[in-house]
Amino acid sequence: MSDRLIIFDTTLRDGEQSPGASMTKDEKVRIAKGLERMRVDVIEAGFPIASPGDFEAVQAVARAIKDSTVCGLARALDKDIERAGEALKDANSGRIHTFIATSPIHMKMKLRMEPDQVVEQAVKAVKLARKFTDNVEFSPEDAGRSEPDFLCRVLEAVIEAGAGTLNIPDTVGYNLPAQFGALIHTLRERIPNSDKAVFSVHCHNDLGLAVANSLSAVMNGARQVECTINGLGERAGNAALEEIVMAVKTRRDVFNCNVDHLDTTQIMANSRLVSGITGFAVQPNKAIVGANAFAHESGIHQDGVLKSRETYEIMRAQDVGWSTNRMVLGKHSGRNAFRTRLQELGVEFATEEELNDTFARFKELADKKHEIYDDDLQALVTESSQEAANERVRLVALRVCSETGERPNADLTLWVDGEELSATAGGGGPVDASFRAIESIINSECELQLYSVNNITSGTDAQGEVTVRLEKGGRIANGQGADTDIVIASAKAYINALNKMMGDSSRPHPQTGKL
Ligand code: KIV
Numbered sequence: 001m002s003d004r005l006i007i008f009d010t011t012l013r014d015g016e017q018s019p020g021a022s023m024t025k026d027e028k029v030r031i032a033k034g035l036e037r038m039r040v041d042v043i044e045a046g047f048p049i050a051s052p053g054d055f056e057a058v059q060a061v062a063r064a065i066k067d068s069t070v071c072g073l074a075r076a077l078d079k080d081i082e083r084a085g086e087a088l089k090d091a092n093s094g095r096i097h098t099f100i101a102t103s104p105i106h107m108k109m110k111l112r113m114e115p116d117q118v119v120e121q122a123v124k125a126v127k128l129a130r131k132f133t134d135n136v137e138f139s140p141e142d143a144g145r146s147e148p149d150f151l152c153r154v155l156e157a158v159i160e161a162g163a164g165t166l167n168i169p170d171t172v173g174y175n176l177p178a179q180f181g182a183l184i185h186t187l188r189e190r191i192p193n194s195d196k197a198v199f200s201v202h203c204h205n206d207l208g209l210a211v212a213n214s215l216s217a218v219m220n221g222a223r224q225v226e227c228t229i230n231g232l233g234e235r236a237g238n239a240a241l242e243e244i245v246m247a248v249k250t251r252r253d254v255f256n257c258n259v260d261h262l263d264t265t266q267i268m269a270n271s272r273l274v275s276g277i278t279g280f281a282v283q284p285n286k287a288i289v290g291a292n293a294f295a296h297e298s299g300i301h302q303d304g305v306l307k308s309r310e311t312y313e314i315m316r317a318q319d320v321g322w323s324t325n326r327m328v329l330g331k332h333s334g335r336n337a338f339r340t341r342l343q344e345l346g347v348e349f350a351t352e353e354e355l356n357d358t359f360a361r362f363k364e365l366a367d368k369k370h371e372i373y374d375d376d377l378q379a380l381v382t383e384s385s386q387e388a389a390n391e392r393v394r395l396v397a398l399r400v401c402s403e404t405g406e407r408p409n410a411d412l413t414l415w416v417d418g419e420e421l422s423a424t425a426g427g428g429g430p431v432d433a434s435f436r437a438i439e440s441i442i443n444s445e446c447e448l449q450l451y452s453v454n455n456i457t458s459g460t461d462a463q464g465e466v467t468v469r470l471e472k473g474g475r476i477a478n479g480q481g482a483d484t485d486i487v488i489a490s491a492k493a494y495i496n497a498l499n500k501m502m503g504d505s506s507r508p509h510p511q512t513g514k515l
């Protein structure tokens with residue numbers, strides 16, 4: 001059995017199934033490049049049949065990535081597999097991941113199929129996928145609630161049909177660590193041709209056990225883990241990549257496999273990139289990537305760490321990239337230095353105009369803020385790409401008056417579909433007044449579901465990064481904005497969410513079975 005643990009990242013596919021976390025094609029390519037820099041083995045880029053946008057994103061990732069395998073998801077249906085095969089045509093190394101549900105409840109209620117039909121369809125799907133690539137993964141969806149006997153039957157048949165990876169999903173996050181580990185052990189023991197395939201796991205976090213279940217599976221012979229940056233994903237999310245990787249690295253005394261091929265110092269950059277693009281902030285006490293993950297508050301801990309780091313730290317902050325947020329540029333930096341640093345961060349500009357526009361923003365920021373860090377640059381690029389993609393509304397000017405004892409007031413001008421429109425509004429605070437002014441022009445009828453502010457770097461001149469979540473008729477859109485002035489950052493975030501809401505980014509869900 002291989003001692004390398006294959007890391008399969010599904011941030012761009014399952015992660016994108018988090019309500020409001022949809023990403024543009026360019027954003028997906030940026031994240032994929034970040035994952036490639038970390039040397040992730042497999043990047044699941046999307047579900048090509050879902051929409052033309054999903055297809056193009058998988059195709060763009062397949063073309064941009066050279067060192068990682070790029071994977072596309074497909075139900076066990078001819079049209080899905082053909083579409084995935086087409087999207088992956090130009091990949092250096094491509095994989096088709098096909099799935100069908102195997103639990104009694106899913107087969108009866110969702111698929112309305114008999115178990116025999118499910119086996120037949122799974123085998124047919126794998127055989128068709130093999131016509132496009134030698135690298136085929138099969139998942140029995142809801143394996144965590146499937147009958148082990150039936151799982152053995154399906155999995156034996158798909159290995160025979162040519163699946164090289166068998167992924168066992170705990171789709172609804174129902175399993176417990178000992179039970180899930182035992183399931184992997186049983187499958188490997190009982191399936192006669194199990195040695196011909198790599199066993200993989202894909203755990204959801206509904207009971208907060210996704211990482212524990214995945215690690216228990218690894219202890220029982222799984223050699224691929226499917227996970228996402230920051231644990232993003234459907235409902236309560238997927239197993240967090242950074243936690244899986246650092247657990248295996250830190251406790252190599254108990255795992256008989258390793259993640260030595262990964263560059264773990266890229267973890268923080270990827271975490272920030274994903275949270276910046278999706279607007280899903282990382283909680284401060286989140287393991288590995290939370291702001292407090294390596295911070296010591298109590299005097300006793302601080303004293304111990306100063307005497308010897310190992311007294312209270314089991315990992316080194318720099319091993320996950322905490323100290324690599326370098327101050328790189330300032331007011332006097334030129335276009336070349338700017339372009340070069342962004343290239344090092346994996347950002348390529350499609351046109352000179354895009355570079356010029358982002359450089360102009362950089363200069364504006366450098367006037368307000370002395371030291372520009374990598375995270376500031378990432379926020380600038382995120383903002384530029386979002387504006388380029390959604391240009392129906394833009395902020396032209398905002399003046400806010402906030403004074404003790406007076407009701408705050410906002411004077412605002414927006415560019416809406418080519419026309420400049422102005423409004424004035426009062427509010428409970430300067431942010432509230434700005435949002436009211438925007439709404440008096442747009443009348444979106446959206447409900448504000450979430451408003452959060454994070455500082456991108458430290459210091460009082462740091463940029464505030466604001467996330468706004470809007471809801472309308474069951475649709476959700478997250479918007480982000482960054483600025484040294486948090487009222488302006490807030491207005492930008494609100495406008496970004498409105499733009500997303502107005503654009504048609506709706507897409508079907510891969511697991512409902514309806515397209
Ligand atoms: O959770 C799940 O079952 C999935 C499959 C498509 C692998 O995401």
Ligand code: ZN
Nearest residue numbers: 014171202234
């Ligand atoms: Zn999933």
